[in-house]
Amino acid sequence: MKYLDEYRDPKLARLVLDKIFESVSRPWSIMEICGGQTHSLVKNGILEILPKEITMIHGPGCPVCVTPINLIDKAILLAENANVILCSFGDMVRVPGSRKSLLQSKSEGSDIRIVYSPLEAVKLASQNPDKEVVFFAVGFETTAPTNALSVVQAAKMGLANYSILTSHVLVPPALNALLSDPESTIDGVLAAGHVCTVMGFKEYYPIAKKYKTPIVITGFEPVDLLQGILTTIEMLENQRFDVINEYGRVVEKEGNPHAMAIINEAFEVSDRKWRGVGNIDNSGYQLREKYQNYDADLKFAIKMNEVEENAECIAGSIMKGQKKPIDCIHFGKKCNPENPLGAPMVSSEGACAAYYHFSHSLFQNVS
Amino acid sequence: MTFKEHYRFSLNRPAPTLDSDIITLAHGSGGLLTNRLLDNGVFELFDHSELQKREDGAVLNLSGSVAFSTDSFVISPIFFPGGNIGELAVNGTVNDVAMTGGIPQFLSLAFIIEEGLPVADFWEILLSIEHAANQAGVKIVTGDTKVVERGKGDQIFINTTGVGRLHQRALLDSTRIKPGDSIIVSGNVASHGMAILSKREGLEFETDILSDTQALNDLTVKLLDEFGHDIKVFRDPTRGGMATVLNEIAGQVDLGVALESEELPILPAVKSACEIFGLDPLYVANEGLFIAIVSKKVATKMLDILRGTEKGKDASIIGSVVEDHPGKVTASSGLGGKRVVSMPIAEQLPRIC
Known part of the structure; x- marks a missing residue:
């Protein structure tokens, strides 16, 4: 496949890896922001072949993992309303709420549909005028354009029975929060290519400067990630704190203006709570006033009490990069994909799931 | 899928005329309508001696080690690119028998149909079963058709069971x-x-x-x-x-x-x-x-x-x-x-x- 196979070429990867070995002279910790990057690092065995000086810290870029637990409960409550069809992205449905997951609710009889695009949910709303169709709109900047588009489209079609339950979060404010944490050990950052595809990367310059932390935008294939690590190491070794785009085949500095325009049409920036991390100012999206009729939160006005996270789960520390999945005493034992204690074990972008599914040497110790 | 892709087999072999365009509960009730469905559909297609006897079951002549497997097919959608539930039901069980080292010879074929299935779709499924059975060299020797109320099934479910003698040189273990x-x-x-x-x-x-x-x-x-x-x-x-x-x-x-x-x-x-x-x-x-x-x-x-x-x-x-x-x-x-x-x-x- 063009633009994929080249970036999986073992020879090229080896060449970049050799350069990393040549460049590194002392220990560095690099955070990859996105769960997709984490999965690729683990799946391709890159963590095993990097020089021992380099520690990869797994970041919070797993949309499913940062969706607050009471919002999942809220989605389940909505789905249990016989008049509601709840639509969700696939990997949201296994994430445990405080009582159960959406998948469990579905087997109990709730009408929950897995869709690939929120526009499918809009279609369902127009086909089922007697039902309320709610789309569980979670994600980072990557899913924001289509989620926004679904609302704009529904408004154009005059659909009164479509709404979205929003948990949209943004990367740069979270990165700011992580780097400003006095306990942060992050020396360099691999920014997520897909997020920058939508938003560009201008927002990262002040962050790199303020925290003296080089930021490199990467793709998700082995060569992309190795090249990102190399560029980060070279900047760190030379005390350069810049932003470099190593995903030039996809990412433009200004982002995708069409996508940003549609986001801007439907959403405005708001404070958001991140599961495991806490409240971060201006770190998410909410629907603008003119689209309030499409806000499931307002439409159904469900009051939820704050619920406690499972105390045994260290997902928060993992999301902040302070701990690794294998630091958890429950990893692979009490907590596994069948019976997860927290979201990172079930999401396809969760760090715990990556370690559980793909990590050969680590997995042997826990089974 | 286009009409042509959907009705690959029945385009040139239209369905027999029944009293209704859709399968109804009456078609599964064992009475006249059942016979009409079987006469005009199933038996005409799978025309060989074992089935034509119309007994409650088939008598097969087998000796030595026999491979035996069963599988149920509940796929949704029932028509998909490259096939439909009918040929899947034949191939799936033929393959299960083959995987044990058996040489599949005979199949049973049982339908559970949800009321409302278009006769044209059922006919297409039957034709594709005939085609798949011919391709695999197996005979359908016994079967059953049940119709359930709307909402009690999902268009059509098929169960097939296959038997065949074990290949002489097979030692699969x-x-x-x-x-x-x-x-x-x-x-x-x-x-x-x-x-x-x-x-x-x-x-x-x-x-x-x-x-x-x-x-x-x-x-x-x-x-x-x-x-x-x-x-x-x-x-x-x-x-x-x-x-x-x-x-x-x-x-x-x-x-x-x-x-x-x-x-x-x-x-x-x-x-x-x-x-x-x-x-x-x-x-x-x-x-x-x-x-x-x-x-x-x-x-x-x-x-x-x-x-x-x-x-x-x-x-x-x-x-x-x-x-x-x-x-x-x-x-x-x-x-x-x-x-x-x-x-x-x-x-x-x-x-x-």
Whole structure:
């Protein structure tokens, strides 16, 4: 496949890896922001072949993992309303709420549909005028354009029975929060290519400067990630704190203006709570006033009490990069994909799931 | 799917005239309408002596060891790119019998139809069953038709059971698997699962990917004729894909399975679709290929023979059985690292981004 196979070429990867070995002279910790990057690092065995000086810290870029637990409960409550069809992205449905997951609710009889695009949910709303169709709109900047588009489209079609339950979060404010944490050990950052595809990367310059932390935008294939690590190491070794785009085949500095325009049409920036991390100012999206009729939160006005996270789960520390999945005493034992204690074990972008599914040497110790 | 793709067989062989365009409860009630459906549909198509006797069951003439397998088919959608539930029901059971080293000869065929199924669709399914049975060289000798109320089923469910004598040279037994044995896959992986996904409500995408549904008994018989005891097991990696079958085998024999990711045959369109949906092709369903675990000494020759056939032209040696990591399956990454291919927990779901 063009633009994929080249970036999986073992020879090229080896060449970049050799350069990393040549460049590194002392220990560095690099955070990859996105769960997709984490999965690729683990799946391709890159963590095993990097020089021992380099520690990869797994970041919070797993949309499913940062969706607050009471919002999942809220989605389940909505789905249990016989008049509601709840639509969700696939990997949201296994994430445990405080009582159960959406998948469990579905087997109990709730009408929950897995869709690939929120526009499918809009279609369902127009086909089922007697039902309320709610789309569980979670994600980072990557899913924001289509989620926004679904609302704009529904408004154009005059659909009164479509709404979205929003948990949209943004990367740069979270990165700011992580780097400003006095306990942060992050020396360099691999920014997520897909997020920058939508938003560009201008927002990262002040962050790199303020925290003296080089930021490199990467793709998700082995060569992309190795090249990102190399560029980060070279900047760190030379005390350069810049932003470099190593995903030039996809990412433009200004982002995708069409996508940003549609986001801007439907959403405005708001404070958001991140599961495991806490409240971060201006770190998410909410629907603008003119689209309030499409806000499931307002439409159904469900009051939820704050619920406690499972105390045994260290997902928060993992999301902040302070701990690794294998630091958890429950990893692979009490907590596994069948019976997860927290979201990172079930999401396809969760760090715990990556370690559980793909990590050969680590997995042997826990089974 | 276009009309032409949907009605591949019945376009030139229109359905017999019944009293109704849809199947109704009366068609399954055992009375006149049932007979009309059977007379004009089933019996006319599957025209051979065992079935025409119209007894409650068939009397078969079998001797020696007999292979025997059953499977139920509940696929949704019932018509999909490259096939429909009918041929799937024939091929699936034919393949299950073939995987035991059997030579499938006879099938039973039982329908559970939800009231409201268009007769035209049922007819198309019947014709495709006839076609698949002819292709696989099996006779349908007994069957049953039940109709359930609307909402009590999902259009149509089919159960088939297959029997056939065991191939004389077959000694398929996973306990005979030894470290060093080669693992061969007979064709491109993940096509069926991605063809189905492309038509599933909420996930539709435009693609030319076709299901690989096909009978494999001609291939397994050919290989058993040639290699006999050097074949340790055949398995067809249907639901749960290659990862499930290989993990099952590794668990049964307490040996490791080491796959070479680069050797996995997959069509470019299927690979792209898997990338887009974030699915691992090793976990995606197949309906027309098998995995063979064979003595290393015959692997290359077997590959040559397979590649000389139409159904096996994309066959590949994808790895070997190893003493390392007993009970686990690994895949090399090509970068020197490797990963565990774990047993799937549940159906893979498309990811968010």
